[in-house]
Structure formats: C-alpha cells, structure tokens
Amino acid sequence: MLRLPPFTYHQPREIDAALRIVADHGPEAMFVAGGTDLYPNMKRRQQVPSQVVSLGGITELHGISGDPASGLRIGAMTSLTELEENAALAAAYPGFAEAVASISTPLLRNMGSIGGNLLLDTRCNYYDQTEEWREGINYCMKCEGEICWVAPSSPRCWAVQSSDSVPILMAMGAEVILRSPDGERRIPLLDLYQDDGIQFTTKKPGELLTALLLPAQDGWQSSYLKLRRRGSFDFPVLGVGVYLRMDGAKIAELRIHIGGIGSIAHAASDSAAALIGTVPDRESIRAAAKAAFKPTRAMDNTDHGAAWRKKMAPIFVSRAIEAALARNS
Amino acid sequence: MATAEVDQQKKFKWIGTRPVRPDGLDKVRGRANYGADHALPGMIWGKVLRSPHAHARIVSIDTSKAEAMEGVHAVITAADLPEILSEESKIGEGPTNFRDLSHNVIAREKALYHGHAVAAVAATTSAIAQQALEAIQVEYEVLPHVLEGDDAQAPDAPILHDDLFTKGVEPRPTRPSNVASRTEMGRGDAEAGLAKADHVITRSFRTKAVHQGYIEPHAVVATLGEDGRATVWASSQGHFMIRAYCAKLLGMDQSQIKVIPAEIGGGFGGKTTVYLEPLAIALSGKAGRPVKMVMSREEVFRATGPASATRIELRMGCTKDGKLTGAHARLEYEAGAFPGSPVGAAVMTLFAPYDIDGCLAEGYDIVVNKCKVAAYRAPGAPMAAYAVETVVDELAEKCGIDPIEFRLQNASREGTQSAFGPKFKRIGNIETLEAAKAHPHYSAPLGPNQGRGVASGFWFNGGMQSSATVQVADDGTICVVSGNPDIGGSRASLAMMAAEEFGIDVKLVDPQIADTSVVGFSDLTGGSRVTFATGMAVVDACRDVIRQLRERAASIWGIEVDAVKWSDGAARATNGDAGLEPLSLRDIALKAARTGGPISGRASLTARGVGMAFAVHICDVEVDPETGKVDVVRYTTVQDAGRAIHPSYVEGQMQGGAAQGIGWALNEEYIYDADGKMENPGFLDYRMPVASDLPMIDTVIVEVPNPTHPYGVRGVGEVPIVPPIPAVVNAVHAATGVRITELPLSPPRVLAAMDARRN
Numbered sequence A: 001m002l003r004l005p006p007f008t009y010h011q012p013r014e015i016d017a018a019l020r021i022v023a024d025h026g027p028e029a030m031f032v033a034g035g036t037d038l039y040p041n042m043k044r045r046q047q048v049p050s051q052v053v054s055l056g057g058i059t060e061l062h063g064i065s066g067d068p069a070s071g072l073r074i075g076a077m078t079s080l081t082e083l084e085e086n087a088a089l090a091a092a093y094p095g096f097a098e099a100v101a102s103i104s105t106p107l108l109r110n111m112g113s114i115g116g117n118l119l120l121d122t123r124c125n126y127y128d129q130t131e132e133w134r135e136g137i138n139y140c141m142k143c144e145g146e147i148c149w150v151a152p153s154s155p156r157c158w159a160v161q162s163s164d165s166v167p168i169l170m171a172m173g174a175e176v177i178l179r180s181p182d183g184e185r186r187i188p189l190l191d192l193y194q195d196d197g198i199q200f201t202t203k204k205p206g207e208l209l210t211a212l213l214l215p216a217q218d219g220w221q222s223s224y225l226k227l228r229r230r231g232s233f234d235f236p237v238l239g240v241g242v243y244l245r246m247d248g249a250k251i252a253e254l255r256i257h258i259g260g261i262g263s264i265a266h267a268a269s270d271s272a273a274a275l276i277g278t279v280p281d282r283e284s285i286r287a288a289a290k291a292a293f294k295p296t297r298a299m300d301n302t303d304h305g306a307a308w309r310k311k312m313a314p315i316f317v318s319r320a321i322e323a324a325l326a327r328n329s
Numbered sequence B: 001m002a003t004a005e006v007d008q009q010k011k012f013k014w015i016g017t018r019p020v021r022p023d024g025l026d027k028v029r030g031r032a033n034y035g036a037d038h039a040l041p042g043m044i045w046g047k048v049l050r051s052p053h054a055h056a057r058i059v060s061i062d063t064s065k066a067e068a069m070e071g072v073h074a075v076i077t078a079a080d081l082p083e084i085l086s087e088e089s090k091i092g093e094g095p096t097n098f099r100d101l102s103h104n105v106i107a108r109e110k111a112l113y114h115g116h117a118v119a120a121v122a123a124t125t126s127a128i129a130q131q132a133l134e135a136i137q138v139e140y141e142v143l144p145h146v147l148e149g150d151d152a153q154a155p156d157a158p159i160l161h162d163d164l165f166t167k168g169v170e171p172r173p174t175r176p177s178n179v180a181s182r183t184e185m186g187r188g189d190a191e192a193g194l195a196k197a198d199h200v201i202t203r204s205f206r207t208k209a210v211h212q213g214y215i216e217p218h219a220v221v222a223t224l225g226e227d228g229r230a231t232v233w234a235s236s237q238g239h240f241m242i243r244a245y246c247a248k249l250l251g252m253d254q255s256q257i258k259v260i261p262a263e264i265g266g267g268f269g270g271k272t273t274v275y276l277e278p279l280a281i282a283l284s285g286k287a288g289r290p291v292k293m294v295m296s297r298e299e300v301f302r303a304t305g306p307a308s309a310t311r312i313e314l315r316m317g318c319t320k321d322g323k324l325t326g327a328h329a330r331l332e333y334e335a336g337a338f339p340g341s342p343v344g345a346a347v348m349t350l351f352a353p354y355d356i357d358g359c360l361a362e363g364y365d366i367v368v369n370k371c372k373v374a375a376y377r378a379p380g381a382p383m384a385a386y387a388v389e390t391v392v393d394e395l396a397e398k399c400g401i402d403p404i405e406f407r408l409q410n411a412s413r414e415g416t417q418s419a420f421g422p423k424f425k426r427i428g429n430i431e432t433l434e435a436a437k438a439h440p441h442y443s444a445p446l447g448p449n450q451g452r453g454v455a456s457g458f459w460f461n462g463g464m465q466s467s468a469t470v471q472v473a474d475d476g477t478i479c480v481v482s483g484n485p486d487i488g489g490s491r492a493s494l495a496m497m498a499a500e501e502f503g504i505d506v507k508l509v510d511p512q513i514a515d516t517s518v519v520g521f522s523d524l525t526g527g528s529r530v531t532f533a534t535g536m537a538v539v540d541a542c543r544d545v546i547r548q549l550r551e552r553a554a555s556i557w558g559i560e561v562d563a564v565k566w567s568d569g570a571a572r573a574t575n576g577d578a579g580l581e582p583l584s585l586r587d588i589a590l591k592a593a594r595t596g597g598p599i600s601g602r603a604s605l606t607a608r609g610v611g612m613a614f615a616v617h618i619c620d621v622e623v624d625p626e627t628g629k630v631d632v633v634r635y636t637t638v639q640d641a642g643r644a645i646h647p648s649y650v651e652g653q654m655q656g657g658a659a660q661g662i663g664w665a666l667n668e669e670y671i672y673d674a675d676g677k678m679e680n681p682g683f684l685d686y687r688m689p690v691a692s693d694l695p696m697i698d699t700v701i702v703e704v705p706n707p708t709h710p711y712g713v714r715g716v717g718e719v720p721i722v723p724p725i726p727a728v729v730n731a732v733h734a735a736t737g738v739r740i741t742e743l744p745l746s747p748p749r750v751l752a753a754m755d756a757r758r759n
C-alpha cells in the first residue's frame, strides 16, 4: 500500500484565509481541490507539500452562474460530475461537456474539480511512478533528478499536458480568474499555459484560480475527441478540441488545439487556416488536417508509441472537425 | 468414495437455482475480512527490500544501521532462513522445487530479477519500516542479464543457475543452460501426418507476460511465539499449501503452524504459492511480535507470478476436404527466474479438441531474469490455443469450410485417444460446438469493418484431495465445513449440494471455510476443482450424516434402520408402519442428546473421475481502418459445465474468463526496459479492460453431466480463458484480412499489419 507523507491540513472558509496560509508557508504549501491528482502524486512523493490547504470549504468557489448567451462563470471547485450533468452547459458547449465526461471515471469525476483539472500536473512514464521506481533510474529532471529520460540530451522537460478540458477550452478562448493577496487578474487560457513540462503554467506561486469563464455562445460549435486505450480511466494520449463558427456553408472561424501530446496543447493553426473561408468537405478536411502532423511533438513517454500517436493526430483532427460540423447542421 | 450415479432425469430442488450467495452481503457491505483487514495487539509492520538489478551477485548485506533504528524490531536476510535442498513439491499448482521457492521468497547469493526480495524488516510503523529498508546496505556485483526466452538460449547467454542442466534431452548435457527442461507428448507420427496433408500452415506466435490482476494485493499477519508455534492469517488459494510451504521453508513441523484463511479478493492462480508468509513468520519470531505485511500494487506486479511470455512454432495440416492429418508444435515458455513454467500443461492440452492421427508437441521451460511465473487460469493453455485455434481457422478458410463445421468434423469425442494419454470419457466437445453453431449470434449480420471469429478451448480440470465435515445443530440447521478458500462462489455451491442431499431449505445450511487445524487436509483452490472435488466430500459427509439420522430415527421408532429412508428433509418409515409420522431433521436433532449425542459427519477423499471441460467462444469485433483500434462489439461464450449447480456463478466464471482473455488479446503486457525494470507496474499503465471496453458477455451453459460426480459437475473456472485470444484474433482477421501472430493486438500493431497488407 502506498501511504501519504505526513502533512498539515488546513480548511479555510474564505478565499483570503486560504491565500494567507499559502503566502505564509511559501513553496511548502499547496492548494488541494478534489485531490485526485495531488494525493496520488504525494503518495508517489512527486509532490510533498508539508501544508495542504483544502479549498472544499470555500463556498464562493463552488457553482455555475450566468447563462450561455452572455457567457458562463464556473467556480473552480465545481465538480466534474456537476458539469457533466448540467444539461444547459452540454447543449451550449458540447465539446467542453464531452471533454469533461471523458475524464477518468465517474468516481473520480465526483471528486475532481474543474480548477484542479485546469492545473493538472503534466505526466510522463518516467515521472508518474513510485518513489522507489524513480530512485532506481536516479529520478528525472521534473523531480529531484537531472536528466529528461525521454530526451536525455534535452535541456527541458517533456512531460505531457494531460488535462482533457484544456485543449477545448483553449480553442474556445476561455479565460480564468487568478487571485493573490495582491489582487485579481483575468487571463485567457492561452496565456495561462506555456510549453514546458515543469513550468507548464504562468500562474504565480500562491495564486488561486477562482473561476473559469466560458465565452458567450453565439453560433459556435465545438467537439472534443480523445485518444486513449480504454473507454475510461486512461488519460488522453492525444486530445483534439475544435471550436468553429459557420457563415452559411462556409467556415467563418475555426480554432483547433491538440493536447496529450506535448507539454502544452498546441494550436493547429495551419489546419484551421486552410479551412477558414471554405466550404468544407471530407477531402478538404483530410487535406487540411495533414498540417496537424507538425505541431504535434510526440515523445515516447505515454502509452502507445510516439510515431503512431503522431500519425493519429491528423486523423483525430479531421474527425473532430467533422463532429463539430455535424453538430452544426 | 460413496458417490452415486448421476440420475439425469431427477428433478432437483436447489441444484440449478440462483439463491443469494452466503458471503454476498458481507462483501457488498464492506464487512468481509480480507488479508489486510486482520490486526492483532502489539502488531508491527513488515516490508521487503527488493533488488534494483535484474541479475546481481549479493556480495554483502549490512543491516546494522537498520537494526539500530528506533522502532525497528527485526531485520532478516536469507541467512535467517534455513538452506533448503532441492526437492520437488507434491502440492500446489504447477511444478515447484522447494529450494527454488525458498530462493524466490528471499534471494540467497544472487538476485535474479528486478524486484527480487533481498531482505525484510519489521518496525512499529510502515513508515519506519520503509526508512529502515533505505538504511540497509547491499553490495551487489551486477551481472549480465537476459530477459527474453530467445536470448536465453543463445550459446553465450548469461546463465542464471550454474547447476541447471536441461532435463529431458539425450545425451545428458554437460553444460548448464537456461533451458530447464524439454517435454514432449503426442500421438502417432506427426511428420507422416503432415506429409499426408493437402494444406499445411506454418506459423510462429509470440505472447507477452500478463498478470492475473486480482484486486487484493498479497497480505498476511503472522505470529511466532517462544514455544515455536506460529499462527498465520492470510488470503490465499490454499491455507494448507501455505502451511506446508512455510513449514518446509522455515524448517518447522506442519503441526507447529496454523493457517487461518481470510476472504480472498481474487487469485486466478496467482495465490497458489507463498511470497510474504515465510518472511512474516521469520520476522515475527525475531521481533517477538505479530507482523503484518501487505504488498503494494507495484510489488504485486514486479515480484509475484504473472503468466509466461511464450514463443510457439506450429505446423498443422489437413486434407482438401478438411480432415486434420498432422500437427507439430514447439513451445517455448518463459518461467521467469526459476524453472517451472506451465509449458507441460500446454503440451498436454493444445491438440485436445481435435482427433489428429499424428501430432507431437515439444515444450521448453526457459529461465530468464524476470519474476517467476505462477499459475493463471488454465495455466499455459491460452497461449497454446492462440496458436492452434488461429491455424485451424486458417485451414478451415483454405478448405472453404465454416470454422465450426471444420471443428465438428475433427472434434475429439468420447472414446477418442487423447494426445496426452487417456481415451476421452464422456465429454461435451461436440455438444458445445453444436450449441455455438445454433446460437443466433453465429448467424447474425455484421456491420462495416466488423468481423466474426470463433475458437475452441479445452482444460482437464483437477481432482486432488478434499475434506469436509457436516454438523447438525439442535435446531436442525446444518454447518458445512470445508478447507477451500472461496474464489468463485464455492460456498454457495457447497451449501446447495448439502441442501439437496438433506432436502432442506438452503438457508438452513451455513457453509464455512475452516483453518488448517479444524478440517482435514484440502488441496488448494485451483484446477477448477472445488465444486467438483470438495463438493464430493461435502456430499459424502452429508450422506454420512443422513445414515446417522436414519439410525436415530430407527432407534426412536424401535425399527430396523433398513426400514427407514430419508427424503425431503425427513426420516420416513418405508414398510408402512402405521402411525409413524415422519421425523424431520429438526425433530431428530432435538433428540440427539438422548439418542447418542451430537450428529456430525465427515469425509476426506482423493477425487477421481474429473470431468474435462470444453468451451467455444464467438467474438465480433469492429476494427477502425484508420487507427487500428479493435472494439469487441459482441461476445458469446458456450461452455459445458457438466451441471451448473448455481448458474449465476458458472456464468460469472465464463464472463470473467472471457474478459481476462480479451484483455490479454488486446492490451495487457508486461513492459520492461533494457535493464529488466518493469515500466508499467500499476493498474493505470498495465491496462486491463474495464466495463467501458467490453460488451455484455453472453453465456450459454451446455450440460453434459460428468457421470462420476453425484451432481454431474465439471470444473468451470479455467476453460473460459482458453478460447478468447484466438476468438478475438480470428475476428480481427475476418474484419481486416490480417492474421496477427504477436500479442497484444494494440492499435499500432494492428494498423501496421493492415498498412502492410494494403501496400
């Protein structure tokens, strides 16, 4: 049995109190939401905060407000199950709902929060192992070690962006609110993430993610397509989010983000550009999707070989576009 | 054995019904006590230090720092256990040599695989035990290692055991080898048979090591007192096996060890040997405290016994009109670090469904620097069936004959000379094939990118030794006591057979599993034997009790015992004595004190007349032409159960075997890095199918009763894992035109095969 390391558990009721505890303890402290990512990591000693600050008791962080016509505000502590079961949300943002419903398992979705999902740690076969296992390879760059075992000559870490909601939310142009003792800032998800396996967000230490903001839903369609071995449990090893708006028979706007295959959910901008302003058909979609091969920097650090996953990217991009188009008609 | 002939016409009251299982409520309510649930006052925690090398000489182990740590009560190494001489075990499942077993439990001189136990500690908390492990200093001399069966046979391969000489070859080898043994089995002249064939298919197959994937990790609590007596609480497939193995490995008498069985959270063959138990006893002896040990999932994967990785070369031939004439197989099974793969069983079973004049199978047992394999449901047979059943499919296709028809034409039946020795007695091979052919699934239309495959499977099933006692309480209820851990619903079946014998409500029967000091010796729960063999012991013990009940009734009535019969839960006078109202079980039980004392019966036996099992599976898959992903969209299992005592648990076995076999076919595999370190030692990365990956698995129970069992039982637990791999692979062929000869059928592999065919 793997056991948690000892830690002090805090249960603040107010955002400010939570921020203060984290400010007081510095890097020793971490927030915990559902704990479905943090606790397994702590058991494997990938993350070992001595102070764990629970967000569960802060009512302000729970719940959904607003409406699709003007945009939704989703509190960071809203559970994935709550999102999945929200019919209005599924109707307005089907791609996002699809992504949420594909996360792990029903039990984990009961516990897991959307905030935790946005800030899910990056993953790698050499990192997501027990401490004993990692000690056996002398650890890796992301935690306690020097080297990146997937790319030993690389100066950077290649751990993989593995949250299902991120690619579609990036494509949607969703935003988040981050709060610190110094105040609040509202940034697009595009600015929250960066291409590094270790420093994969621009969130400052001690900043709390309080809410996710979905854009007003005016004529957009969306889809999310996930590649994984099994129908549940498994993290994405490729996840394509598509957001588009039609102008008659033509695609007016199209944004595609590909997750599960690099440290950031890259935009497949070339594929999108090739289709914008055109009347799409099966051929043109397949042709455009070929360009999605490029932004996918697959490494051999997840399930399935890198070569096959890379090959799957254009196929999944085509299928995700087709799914969004089918929804539109 | 006083087992009666089967009365096939008899209507049963309980046999074939579906009462709630006696252990069910506790399990769903979380009250059942599994291995890790037990605790004792003063108990401390044991942990194992494992080798970080696949092959290394242990130069020295310095435990002094660990011993000096506060809270550490004991540290042991191989030096704390007696040296064991080479000796073959008579019990357990599969061949076991006690010296090897001892060396597997804790490495002596050499660590032979990554994860091999080298030392163990016991401390007041598991955290301290963990720190103590880190304080143990082991000096290793790293040796070259060999991970694959092919490489292990190379002339310059690193040798695992200097004293291992290939058995079964002439002349006797003079150099040690990683090939532990060669066995062969056959019938007639295989080459002559192949020469007669119009079509001969030659193929080579590879499969990877896979784990049984039981949910409950190995767990034990042991206490060894100053008087030299030990008590062990453990979850296993056989507490008598644990007693015997621990006694042997620790140099104790079996009478000094009592083993109390816990509920078991799955075993599938993987809990038919010992890992932690001898260490826990030794640690407890040294610490003077009870010691609890529980494996992590990673330890379960790295250091218990998966199924062998295999390589099989097969040639099979038939005439133009589809008569199999000859077959030859060479099977190489990896045993892991010590000899003892189930290749012998594979050699015996692989041609069993067919009547082939000339067939020969040669098996090679090969050691490599990986964890020692253990039994896994029908040990050795699924991989062999993969080879035979896909080649049979190909031959049927060559002849233009429907694959079930082809199998029927060549099916072994009662009287067929088996390749492994005896002539088949009453078997249900034909009936099972006929039932599959008639099933609506077999003729249902298929969608685009879909294909259908079928495959047969065979398993001998086990008999072995069992004991039971049956006690009557003074309210007329019954306690049935046996010595077999219940891994598949056997308590329900035993209670139902007892209820049937007595003619009473099954709710009045309490089936219990007793510890090694309470009930007679019972071989382990394996070989699909419990409902069959322990069932026989229970029936015999019930009949012993019924004889006594008749005697008591006779004495109450003052008539001859021969004039009393037992039926429908009561003693009845047969000669029409007027005024003698039947005496129920309760009536007699109430008077027991005055008619001779408590009533109990017992039986111990070696069960003979095992009913062999056949199964046919039908599988539909849909293969994504762009990704190579295989989805099983419909699946039907057809199996001869002899007689299904509790059909739900027979169906459960059939579905479980199919699910595990599908996982084996599609996704599961031990992945090792070049250093012999397992890369996926957890359930997230070792991918067993989950509910979302399987369709409802349909079941058809065929009943060709086993004439030697009082209720016609054949074992049902193992044969359902034999056909799934070839059924899936044949279905993939039907859908795509490609025949894949290496497992697992992961999407990249299937896509590569499809791409190769398209180009």
Ligand SMILES: Cc1cc2nc3c(=O)[nH]c(=O)nc-3n(C[C@H](O)[C@H](O)[C@H](O)COP(=O)(O)OP(=O)(O)OC[C@H]3O[C@@H](n4cnc5c(N)ncnc54)[C@H](O)[C@@H]3O)c2cc1C
Binding pocket: A030, A031, A032, A033, A034, A035, A036, A037, A038, A039, A040, A055, A076, A077, A080, A102, A103, A104, A105, A108, A111, A112, A113, A114, A115, A116, A117, A118, A119, A120, A121, A162, A163, A164, A165, A207, A208, A209, A210, A233, A234, A235, A236, B684
């Ligand atoms: C078996 C298994 C399978 C899984 N499969 C998937 C999958 O398929 N797809 C997927 O996307 N995820 C998967 N997950 C990961 C996880 O369950 C989800 O991502 C979940 O949404 C995480 O949310 P949480 O609330 O549990 O996060 P936590 O574990 O509580 O937190 C995750 C991280 O975010 C930080 N954090 C959380 N909330 C905040 C906040 N409001 N402000 C600042 N920091 C915060 C924490 O400090 C921590 O670093 C899986 C997990 C498991 C165990």
